[in-house]
Amino acid sequence: xxxxxxxxxxxxxxxxxxxxxxxxxDAAQHGLPGEHHFFITFRSKADGVKxxxxxxxxxxxxxxxxxxxxxxxxxxxxxxxxxxxSFGGIPERLVVPFAAIKSFFDPSVQFGLQFEASExxxxxADDTTDAAPAPAHALPVAAEPAPEAPAEQPxxxxxxxxxxxxxxxxx
Numbered sequence: 001x002x003x004x005x006x007x008x009x010x011x012x013x014x015x016x017x018x019x020x021x022x023x024x025x026d027a028a029q030h031g032l033p034g035e036h037h038f039f040i041t042f043r044s045k046a047d048g049v050k051x052x053x054x055x056x057x058x059x060x061x062x063x064x065x066x067x068x069x070x071x072x073x074x075x076x077x078x079x080x081x082x083x084x085x086s087f088g089g090i091p092e093r094l095v096v097p098f099a100a101i102k103s104f105f106d107p108s109v110q111f112g113l114q115f116e117a118s119e120x121x122x123x124x125a126d127d128t129t130d131a132a133p134a135p136a137h138a139l140p141v142a143a144e145p146a147p148e149a150p151a152e153q154p155x156x157x158x159x160x161x162x163x164x165x166x167x168x169x170x171x
Contacts (some may be wrong), residue, residue: 016113017098023106024081027067028074035108037068046100048080052092062102065094 041064072084080097105112
């Protein structure tokens with residue numbers, strides 16, 4: 001197979017992250033239109049991710065957040081977004097570089113993007129130096145996220161009932 005000197009995989013991933021950046025920038029400036037809301041899954045320990053120690057302990061590998069009704073101070077820059085969310089009634093500020101995002105999904109229109117780890121992250125995750133890193137590219141997806149993808153992990157206490165956000169969505 002010929003060597004890809006142009007790196008179409010990297011160019012495609014950058015372009016699709018640009019779609020995500022544009023959508024979040026518009027949401028930061030104008031709010032979410034209609035029924036749009038976003039599921040964003042990211043690697044918790046990726047370079048540049050800032051989470052409280054409490055959230056990092058709760059989500060040591062990856063975390064999914066939902067931007068819908070209760071988020072504030074959404075700020076989008078060229079390489080990351082920052083947002084305020086509440087977890088178990090405790091306000092938190094998250095900083096998430098676009099390079100850390102694994103997937104983006106807007107269930108209101110069945111639109112999603114799925115990203116693979118960048119080459120540098122794939123190399124760090126791979127203990128063997130002989131294996132080739134996973135290609136860095138994103139593919140559009142049209143399926144809903146797995147039902148087990150939590151938006152917020154509720155604080156567990158004696159006698160508390162765990163309630164999924166889907167229970168309150170209009171069917």
